[in-house]
Amino acid sequence: MKEYIVLVPNNIKNKIIELSRIKYYNYNIKFMSIDTFIKRVTFDFDEKTIYNLMKKYNYIIVSLLACLLTTSCNDYFDQVPDDRLSLKEIFTTRDGALRYLSNVYTFLPDEFNQRQVHETSLYRTPGPWTGSSDEAEWTNDNKGKLINNNSIDATEGTMVLYRWKSWFSGIHEAAVFTENVDQAPLTVTERNQWKAEARALRAIYYFYLVRTYGPVPLLEKDFPMDTPSDELQLSRNTVDECFDFIVSELKGAQNDGLLDDASTDKVSGYGRIDKAIAQAFIIEALTYRASWLFNGECTYYSGLANTDGTKLFPNKPDEATKRANWQKVIDECNTFFSNYGSRYHLMYTNKDGVAVSGPDSEGFSPTESYRRAVRTLFSEMGNNKEMIFYRLDNAAGTMQYDRMPNRSGNTTNYRGGSLLGATQEMVDAYFMSNGESPISGYSADGVTPIINEKSDYVEEGVSTAEYKGIDGTLYAPVGTRMMYVNREPRFYADITFSNSKWFEGTEGGYIVDFTYSGSCGKEQGSNDYTSTGYLVRKCMDSGDRNQNLVCVLLRLTNIYFDYIEALAHVSPTHEDIWTYMNMIRKRAGIPGYGETVNLPKPTTTEEVMELIRKEKRIELSFENCRYFDVRRWGLVNEYFNKAIHGMNVNYDGNEFFKRTEIVKRIFDRQYFFPIPQGEIDIDKNLVQNTGF
Numbered sequence: 270m271k272e273y274i275v276l277v278p279n280n281i282k283n284k285i286i287e288l289s290r291i292k293y294y295n296y297n298i299k300f301m302s303i304d305t306f307i308k309r310v311t312f313d314f315d316e317k318t319i320y321n322l323m324k325k326y327n328y329i330i331v332s333l334l335a336c337l338l339t340t341s342c343n344d345y346f347d348q349v350p351d352d353r354l355s356l357k358e359i360f361t362t363r364d365g366a367l368r369y370l371s372n373v374y375t376f377l378p379d380e381f382n383q384r385q386v387h388e389t390s391l392y393r394t395p396g397p398w399t400g401s402s403d404e405a406e407w408t409n410d411n412k413g414k415l416i417n418n419n420s421i422d423a424t425e426g427t428m429v430l431y432r433w434k435s436w437f438s439g440i441h442e443a444a445v446f447t448e449n450v451d452q453a454p455l456t457v458t459e460r461n462q463w464k465a466e467a468r469a470l471r472a473i474y475y476f477y478l479v480r481t482y483g484p485v486p487l488l489e490k491d492f493p494m495d496t497p498s499d500e501l502q503l504s505r506n507t508v509d510e511c512f513d514f515i516v517s518e519l520k521g522a523q524n525d526g527l528l529d530d531a532s533t534d535k536v537s538g539y540g541r542i543d544k545a546i547a548q549a550f551i552i553e554a555l556t557y558r559a560s561w562l563f564n565g566e567c568t569y570y571s572g573l574a575n576t577d578g579t580k581l582f583p584n585k586p587d588e589a590t591k592r593a594n595w596q597k598v599i600d601e602c603n604t605f606f607s608n609y610g611s612r613y614h615l616m617y618t619n620k621d622g623v624a625v626s627g628p629d630s631e632g633f634s635p636t637e638s639y640r641r642a643v644r645t646l647f648s649e650m651g652n653n654k655e656m657i658f659y660r661l662d663n664a665a666g667t668m669q670y671d672r673m674p675n676r677s678g679n680t681t682n683y684r685g686g687s688l689l690g691a692t693q694e695m696v697d698a699y700f701m702s703n704g705e706s707p708i709s710g711y712s713a714d715g716v717t718p719i720i721n722e723k724s725d726y727v728e729e730g731v732s733t734a735e736y737k738g739i740d741g742t743l744y745a746p747v748g749t750r751m752m753y754v755n756r757e758p759r760f761y762a763d764i765t766f767s768n769s770k771w772f773e774g775t776e777g778g779y780i781v782d783f784t785y786s787g788s789c790g791k792e793q794g795s796n797d798y799t800s801t802g803y804l805v806r807k808c809m810d811s812g813d814r815n816q817n818l819v820c821v822l823l824r825l826t827n828i829y830f831d832y833i834e835a836l837a838h839v840s841p842t843h844e845d846i847w848t849y850m851n852m853i854r855k856r857a858g859i860p861g862y863g864e865t866v867n868l869p870k871p872t873t874t875e876e877v878m879e880l881i882r883k884e885k886r887i888e889l890s891f892e893n894c895r896y897f898d899v900r901r902w903g904l905v906n907e908y909f910n911k912a913i914h915g916m917n918v919n920y921d922g923n924e925f926f927k928r929t930e931i932v933k934r935i936f937d938r939q940y941f942f943p944i945p946q947g948e949i950d951i952d953k954n955l956v957q958n959t960g961f
Contacts, residue, residue, distance in 0.1 A: 356449050366453035369446050370463050373470050374540070376439030377660050378477070380893050381668035381820045384688060387412045387427045393664070394435045396481070397428060398896035399805070403908050404695045405891065406915070406931055408688045408800045419935040423943035423961050430945045432481055436474040443471040444491035461526030469527065469542045469550075472518035475511065476554050480897060483570070483941040483958055484511045484581045504575040504954040508582050512558040519547045519554075530612065532651075539650065540661050545609040549657050549823050552601045556831045559594035559838070560901035562940060567903060569940065573959050581956075591838065598835035605828055613825045615856045616642045616655045620740040624652065628855045634740040635758040635858025642824060643892065644808045647817045658823040669814035672805050674771060674781050674789040675797040682813035683776035687783075687794055690801030691764050693914040693928055698886050699760035701726055704859040704868055706883065707756075716914060716928050723867050727751040739858065743770055746780060750926055758858040763890055765804040767916070767925070774811025783918065784925040791918045801931055802916025807891045826853055827894070830885045837877040846877060853888055900940050910936035 359365040379393035384407065386397045397413025399405050407413065412428040415421040423429065446467045450460060478485045486503040487510065506514070523544045528534075531543035557563055565571075565583035574580045586594070617625050618641055619632035627633070645653045647661065673685020697708045697718065707726035708718040720726055729751060736745040736754045744761040745754045749768045753760075765771070767783040782788045783802045791798040808818065829849045836843045847870055851861030862880070863870045871877050882902070886895060899908050917929040938960025949955050 356445070357452070360449045360452040361454075363454055363459075366446075366450055366455065366463070369442075369449075370467060373439060373442045373446055373467055375662075376435050376442075376474060377470075378822065378893075379660055379663045379820055380822065381818075382664035383413070384409070384411060384667060384671055385664070389427055389431055391431065391435045391438050394432055394477070395664075396432065396893065396896075398893040399891050400689070402896040402899065403692055403913055403934075404895055405805055406690050406692060406801055406913055408686075408690065408798060409796065416939050417932070417934045419937045419939065421939060421943065423946035423949065423957060425943075429942050430947065432942065433478070433945050433948065436478045439474040440471050440488065441491060443467040443474070444488075448491065458526075462528060463526075465522040465526035466542045468525070469519055469522035469547050472515045472522070472547075473542075473550055475518075476515050476550060479508075479511045479515070480557060481942050482944060483573075484508045486955070487511065487514050498951055502952055502954045504577070504579070505581055505956060507579065508558070508563050512554055512563070515554045516551050519551050523547050540659060545605070545612065546658050546823075548601065548605045548609065549828060552598060552605060552828055552831050553823070555594070555598045555601060556834065557897075557901055559591070559598055559835070561903040562901040564591060564594060567940070569938075570959055573956070575956055576954055595835040595838040598831055599839060602828060602832040602835065612654070613657065614654050615825060615852065616653060617856065620742065628858070632740065634738070634742070635856060636738055636742055636744075636762045637740070639759050639857055640762040640807075640810075642826075643821050644810060645819045645821070647819055650819050653819075655826070656819070656821045656824045657828070658821075660820040660822060663818070663820040665818040665820070666815050668808060668818075669816065672765075672807075672809050673814050674765065674783075674804060675794045676771075676779065676781075676789045677793045678788070679776045682815060685814055686797040687789060687799045687804055688797065689805045690799040690915060691803040691805050692801055692931070693803075693916070694908075695886075695890065696760075696764055696766070696803060698883070698890075699764070700724075700757040700859055700887065702755050702757055702859065704757070704854065704861075704865070707752075715911060716930070718928075725755060727754070746770060752926075757887075759887055759890075763805065763807045763887075765806040765809075767802060772809070772811035775813070777811050783916065784921045785919055786921050790921075798918065800915065800918060801913075802918050802925065805891050821892070824892075826888055829853060830881065830889070834878070834881055837874050837881060841874045841877045842872050850880070850884060853884065857888070905936045905940070909934060 359369055375392040376394055379395050380398070382388075382393055382395040383397060383399055386395050397411065397416060400407045400411055401413035401416040412425075415425060415428070421429065447464055450463060450467075453460070455463070475485070475487070484505050484507055487506045488503075492501060522542070527547055528538075528541075528543045530545065531538040531541035534541070561567055563582070565585045567582070568585075570582045571580075571585075573582060616638045617627050617630065618634060618638045619625055619630075620634045620637055622637060622641055625631070625633050628635070641653065642655045645656065650656075650659075670685045671689040673683075673687070675685055675687040698706075701707050701724045703725060705724035706721055707724045709721045710719045711717060712719060718728065720728065732745060732747055732749045732751060732754045735743060735747055736749070737743055738758055738761070742761070744756075744758075746768060750766075753766050753769070761769070765781055767781060767787070769781050771777050771779050771781055779788070782790060783799055783804075784790050786792045789798075810816070829852070833846045833849050836846050847862050851864070854861045860868060862868045871880065882898075882904075885898065889895070899905055912930045912933045914928050915931050917925055917927050920927075938958075941958050943958050943961035944955060949957055
């Protein structure tokens with residue numbers, strides 16, 4: 270597809286932002302202000318030079334003078350090729366239809382790109398989820414900090430606006446595809462399959478919208494781009510209507526053409542929606558629907574209503590209704606296990622990443638098994654039977670830069686930014702090697718840890734011997750602070766701490782030093798340093814930071830946790846809770862519940878939920894779950910409405926290892942993003958979320 274850039278006057282660039290990503294048959298048209306274009310070159314030139322330069326590289330330029338000579342901007346834009354005619358051409362071939370379907374997929378999240386959530390592209394849609402939970406803190410000025418300090422508002426023009434715009438664009442593109450695909454020369458099976466994929470994608474985009482903004486308008490039809498605003502006065506649908514629609518559309522897609530396993534198509538199947546993926550999203554949607562935030566128990570939204578008085582959230586449910594909602598999750602999980610249980614399984618590998626049969630196998634490596642569940646090279650993705658849904662086109666280089674130490678002496682590709690710092694609260698959450706939590710809470714000052722005596726955790730002092738895993742992996746070298754010694758294997762896969770060893774490989778194998786004047790410390794890094802004294806290590810490995818990775822969006826343990834959470838609410842003594850919980854723990858290399866005297870199986874819903882919350886926080890850390898989990902559980906005051914801590918990165922020696930407040934965080938109204946104010950201004954029936 271050829272690319273064309275249309276240069277437009279700077280003073281109308283905001284008016285044409287809606288048209289910034291229109292694709293036509295054989296055209297990929299992008300609009301750019303003249304100022305922006307000029308800033309991207311390194312020499313001076315006149316307009317004629319620009320024209321010749323762009324023409325040489327297959328660009329079209331419309332100059333400032335050309336636009337001003339037209340009678341209006343509308344007349345100018347009338348010169349753009351007619352969209353409907355272009356669609357007819359697109360769908361005259363199978364390849365054209367497949368390319369359009371691929372375009373519908375582009376609005377799926379690229380969660381490797383969370384540092385750049387401010388970008389205004391309509392595709393990739395990363396969220397601020399990791400840095401806007403208590404898991405991590407960005408060193409740089411990330412847009413997610415608007416959430417953490419309660420300054421997010423409806424006029425924010427990138428993060429708030431572009432998640433909304435992107436996912437509704439995906440819904441629009443799915444509708445356009447469905448409307449036109451019958452013209453394409455496809456087999457009946459192909460046509461049904463591709464239509465079902467577009468239908469499922471539309472439902473998934475609605476799920477992302479509801480998860481992020483709360484209930485949204487469900488579009489009964491597709492609205493062309495030139496639809497008059499008086500025809501776009503749409504009200505928000507209710508929570509129940511939104512989730513019912515999402516689930517029914519996913520089920521409809523399953524019944525009307527989705528493949529059982531799209532990955533069997535080795536040419537174009539990887540990453541495509543199939544029945545198992547649709548089933549996973551059905552489970553996710555029903556889990557959210559049954560949770561505190563959406564089921565009517567959250568009184569904060571009890572008064573939110575449309576202009577006609579229709580309440581958007583349900584009334585407070587009785588116990589029978591709550592149980593019925595959770596039972597739906599259980600039933601759909603059982604369907605998943607029955608239909609797709611043989612296709613997916615937890616990763617079990619040895620130290621070299623070679624598959625073994627389970628945690629009792631010779632050479633089993635808990636660290637490597639867990640690490641490879643989310644860190645998968647594109648070339649090796651067929652070996653990962655744990656990931657369910659993922660994005661292939663992604664910003665893996667950005668993610669790796671954020672999580673790689675900024676070490677003095679390393680060359681560009683082996684030197685990162687140290688930008689995504691794990692919080693002390695997250696570090697404290699990981700278990701010890703005996704499966705016990707090291708810290709049971711904090712004193713009144715919010716900083717001093719209350720140590721769990723059964724855990725064998727030691728806060729002070731340094732190690733006098735190496736601490737290694739069962740496979741011989743060096744977890745903590747001699748001289749490591751004792752607070753990092755004797756921790757569970759997942760800790761060493763997820764957290765880079767001072768005196769930990771970076772991966773072997775080119776310019777690797779070094780000991781990390783985050784103290785102020787250390788080789789990876791603040792003094793060396795200018796603006797590139799960890800603000801917490803830790804780095805998120807998950808998804809990292811040896812080698813440079815430009816490795817081609819798969820961005821995993823859903824994996825098998827997501828489904829396991831949905832299942833056991835639902836069981837906790839319906840039948841807290843059900844043995845499946847411990848079957849699946851202990852599968853996760855044994856793969857992680859720690860004892861299961863009921864296997865030692867200090868790890869009994871609790872019997873009440875709240876006791877079981879407390880363990881589930883601890884387990885999920887660790888197993889799915891930095892995987893875009895906790896931001897949403899804490900909100901839907903109604904635990905924001907306990908975890909998000911307080912300061913986060915780390916090491917003291919402004920000092921060397923023992924002073925560095927003092928627990929230090931990094932920043933106070935405020936949670937007031939940020940259960941959901943606000944609806945973008947521009948949408949409210951256009952649609953008078955679109956009510957704003959409470960608090961904005």
